[in-house]
Amino acid sequence: MQVVLRPEAEQELLEAQAWYESKALGLGFEFARAADAAVASALRNPYGHLHIEECFYRVLxxxxxxxxxxxxxxxxxxxVSFFHQHREPGSWLERSGS
Incomplete structure (x- = not known):
């Protein structure tokens, strides 16, 4: 299965990684590892995570x-998104194409 990142998701990932790295040396790398682990978990079991809106799923x-x-x-x-949990819930739906 191929992983495709929407441009907005890639931008979120890069911005968050840079922000964490600015807070502590190596923390951006730890964030990137957490993102990789979430993607790997979704790849292992794409339909086994929490179903949220329409056909979308999430991994914490x-x-x-x-x-x-x-x-x-x-x-x-x-x-679709690397979504910060303190943002407005559902704001990622604007870019989902649904």
Whole structure:
């Protein structure tokens, strides 16, 4: 299965990683590892995580207040957002194309 990141999701990931790295040396790397772990978990079991809106699923990050929001299909895992949990709930839906 191929992982595809929406441009907005990639931007969220890069900005969050830079912010954490600015707070403590190596923390940005730890955030990136948590993001990788969330994506890997979604790939292992795409339909086994919490179903949220319509056809979307989520995986919570470990140690960070972030959620991976994705849309699985037979051949692709579309990452819609690396969503900070203190943002307005559901604001990621604006970019989901639904």
């Amino acid at each position: 990050f470990r140690k960070f207040p972030y959620t991976l929001i994705y849309l699985p299909s037979p051949n692709e895992l579309l990452v």
